[in-house]
Structures are given as C-alpha cells and as structure tokens.
Amino acid sequence: MKEQFDHLLEHFPEIFTTLGILLGGLAIGLVAKLVIFAGLRAYGRREDSTLARSVVQHLSTASAIFFPILAVSLVLPLVPLHPKAFEVLRRVVEMVLILSFAWGLIQTLDVFQDLLLQRYQLGSGDNLRVRKLFTQLQFVKKLAVSLIALVAVGLVLMSFATVRRLGTGLLTSAGIASVIVGFAAQRSIGNLLAGFQIAFTQPIRIDDVLVVEGEWGRVEEITFTYVVLSIWDERRLVLPLNYFIEKPFQNWTRNSSKLTGAVYLQTDYTVPVDALRAELQRIAEAHPLWDKRVCVMHVTDAKERTLEVRALVSAADASSVWELRCAVREQLVTFLQREYPGSLPRTRALLEGPALAASHDEHAFSRPQPKAV
Incomplete structure (x- = not known):
C-alpha cells in the first residue's frame, strides 16, 4: 500500500497537469460553443433568420459535446502521460469526437429539412410539387441517417486492432455470407428496393389521398419498409412498401388535388x-x-x-x-x-276489375253493422 501511495505521489504532478489540460480544453470548447450559439440566437432574433433558429434548435446539444471534445483533442499532445495511458485517453477522445460529429451531421439534416419546410409549404391546397420533393427528401434523409450512423460506428470499431483483424476475416467470406443473407432477408431487401422505386418514380407521395383496402386516408409516413396511412377516423393503416408496387390502389392526388x-x-x-x-x-x-x-x-x-x-x-x-x-x-x-x-320516391298501385270489386266488398264487410232494435 505504501509503495502504491509513493508511486501516486511521484506521478501526482503529471496527473495534476493532465487534469488541468483536459479541464482547460473542455472549458475552452464550452465557452466557444456558448459564444457561437449566443451570437446565432441574437442574429436569429434580429434578422428573423430561419437558418439561425434551426441551427440553435437542432445543433445546440450535439455542439455542447463536440466543441469541448474538439478542444481537448487539440490540446491532447500537451498531456504528460505515460505512452500506454496516453493511448487509452487518445482513443476515448477520438471515439467521443467521432460519435458527437456523427450526431451533429444527423441533426444538420433536420436543419436542411426546416429550410425546405420554410420555403415550400406542405399545407397549401394544390401542393403536388412540394409533396414530390418531400417524399424524396424523407427517404433520402432516412438513408443518410443510416449511412452516417453505420460509418461512425464502423470508424469507432475499426480503431481497435482486434476488430480490424475480425473485419479482414469476414471480408474473405463475404461472398458466401452475402448469398446467405440474401436468401434470409430477400423480403426486406425487396422492400428496400421498393422504397427506392417509390421515392423516385412516386406512385405515392407524402400527403397523397389514397383508397387502399377499402379505406380512405392520407399518406402520413414512408419508411424503408412500410407506409403509414392516416385514415379519416384517426386510425392508422400500415402497409408494406411492396404492396404499392404489386397491387392496385386509388390515388386521388396523383396529378392534382382537384x-x-x-x-x-x-x-x-x-x-x-x-x-x-x-x-x-x-x-x-x-x-x-x-x-x-x-x-x-x-x-x-x-x-x-x-x-x-x-x-x-x-x-x-x-x-x-x-x-x-x-x-x-x-x-x-x-x-x-x-x-x-x-x-320523392313513392310506390303506386292500380286496382282494376274484379280485384277492385273484391276490395270494396272486403271494406264493406269489415265495417261494423247496425244492430236491430
């Protein structure tokens, strides 16, 4: 115990210096983030800027992590640590920096979406061109989010030598694996390809009015694998993407909403x-x-x-x-x-000849007869 305590005292200046550098880097990054976003808020209020307001709304949280970690990565070479400890710290900072940057990129997609929403009003009456654009935008956005997340996780994992060796081994058997996965997930792949077809040929679009399976509703959401239809009575009809490629349906707003x-x-x-x-x-x-x-x-x-x-x-x-x-x-x-x-609709009946006489006799018989006194 005494030896460990002596060892800690011996390296205390290094630890103290390391903590000071790291905390200083975090503080510099946090101050930079606060200054930048305070300026954006002021600019957004003064100029009524949609871009500034959207950046503040969507990127504020991600930037509160990214800027401090970026500042730490810049001052990291000044840290007086043992090479092994320095390598561990470097990898942790690198992983957090990659993940926070990927988070910021994903939130940036929301900023672009806000700008398009501000320029093109989806709620207008005859909005065919806007609905075409937003159908493609929604699919491309989901695809971009998936790719960003996949690349970020891949970069983090590939920073480890063990994972790199495992990846090399997997690539050698990629041909066999792709065949197996293709058979196992052919319906999912079919839905993904149908999603590309729907996004760019557009038999349906966001906010289209459809009659599907006897139900009337509007297209509320198009994902990689299914379409959500908002029914007029607030129910939701969920259908696979392949449905709209393989089966007939009515589209009341294909060319115009009129x-x-x-x-x-x-x-x-x-x-x-x-x-x-x-x-x-x-x-x-x-x-x-x-x-x-x-x-x-x-x-x-x-x-x-x-x-x-x-x-x-x-x-x-x-x-x-x-x-x-x-x-x-x-x-x-x-x-x-x-x-x-x-x-107004009515039913007519015409009685002639014997039938009419029989009817008169029947009425006479049904009338009450006078009593004899």
Whole structure:
C-alpha cells in the first residue's frame, strides 16, 4: 500500500497537469460553443433568420459535446502521460469526437429539412410539387441517417486492432455470407428496393389521398419498409412498401388535388329536372368550397320505380369535395321536400276489375253493422 501511495505521489504532478489540460480544453470548447450559439440566437432574433433558429434548435446539444471534445483533442499532445495511458485517453477522445460529429451531421439534416419546410409549404391546397420533393427528401434523409450512423460506428470499431483483424476475416467470406443473407432477408431487401422505386418514380407521395383496402386516408409516413396511412377516423393503416408496387390502389392526388364528386338522388318520375338543376346551380354558387369548375346534373338511369339523378360538383381537394357533396345532397333533398314533395320516391298501385270489386266488398264487410232494435 505504501509503495502504491509513493508511486501516486511521484506521478501526482503529471496527473495534476493532465487534469488541468483536459479541464482547460473542455472549458475552452464550452465557452466557444456558448459564444457561437449566443451570437446565432441574437442574429436569429434580429434578422428573423430561419437558418439561425434551426441551427440553435437542432445543433445546440450535439455542439455542447463536440466543441469541448474538439478542444481537448487539440490540446491532447500537451498531456504528460505515460505512452500506454496516453493511448487509452487518445482513443476515448477520438471515439467521443467521432460519435458527437456523427450526431451533429444527423441533426444538420433536420436543419436542411426546416429550410425546405420554410420555403415550400406542405399545407397549401394544390401542393403536388412540394409533396414530390418531400417524399424524396424523407427517404433520402432516412438513408443518410443510416449511412452516417453505420460509418461512425464502423470508424469507432475499426480503431481497435482486434476488430480490424475480425473485419479482414469476414471480408474473405463475404461472398458466401452475402448469398446467405440474401436468401434470409430477400423480403426486406425487396422492400428496400421498393422504397427506392417509390421515392423516385412516386406512385405515392407524402400527403397523397389514397383508397387502399377499402379505406380512405392520407399518406402520413414512408419508411424503408412500410407506409403509414392516416385514415379519416384517426386510425392508422400500415402497409408494406411492396404492396404499392404489386397491387392496385386509388390515388386521388396523383396529378392534382382537384376532384369532382357525385351526388345521386332517387326520385319519382314526375320530378322537375330543370328546376332541380337550377337549384343545384344556386347551391353550388352559394357554397364557399365550390371551385367553379364543374356543376352539372344528368338523369343517369330510369329504374322500375324511380328516376336516378346525378349531380356533379368540383372542389379543390378531397376533404372539400366530401363536405360539398354532403351539403349538396342535404339541400337538394330539402328542396324536393319543400317545393315538390310529390317528386320523392313513392310506390303506386292500380286496382282494376274484379280485384277492385273484391276490395270494396272486403271494406264493406269489415265495417261494423247496425244492430236491430
């Protein structure tokens, strides 16, 4: 014990100097980070800069690690340690520096995304070009995050000689391993390739309105392996990417978000079609969701007991055309009830000859007979 204590006292100046250098480096890096980000905050408030605000929001935490470790790596050659201890410290600093730099790169992708969101508004009405861009951006961002993380972890592991030797051995058997992995993960690889195809050929895009498996919803998220569809009643439908390559589905916003909706009415043969057509025009012109493109009415079928009337109206997007259809249907039915109640569907029966006489006899028999006094 005494020998260990003496050894510690002998090396105490080196330890003290090392701690001082390391703490000094950490302090310098932390001060540099605080100064830089304070300047960015002030600039963002003064110039209303989206870039400055986004950098502060996304890179502040990662920079609080990266800048101090970077400063430590710069002053590390001044540390008076034994070569073995110095090598351990150097590797620890190197690993933290690589991981924090990779974290900063991943957060930088969010900064670029914020800039695009500020330039292109995804929530606008007819946003076809923006949805194309964001579909590609989302896939490329996920791919870039995966590559950055993979390279960072690889650099950290390859800094160890044992891992390098293991990697060399694995590379010699890469051909056999790739065949085995290919058979084992062919569906996953197929989904990944389908993701590339969807990102760049774009049968679907972010915020597209789809009808899939009888469900109406919007594309909420596209990942490497699946698509999340937000259903109108707040459920989520999750489908593999291959589904959209191999099976048919409806895309209501493929070329434009504008849509035409149909309203069907079953009426009596006596319905005044011209008056109903004029009422449809009045309803459409008075409704704020009508985009003034389509407003027509046709008699589309003559059935045994009813006449089928179809009204077509147009709106800027799927949600608007749904609301407009409901309003047109309600107001047309109200119009018929108020102005032409005889034009609502009804069943007619005509009794002739013996059947009519039998009906009269039946009613006479059913009437109460006077009692004799």
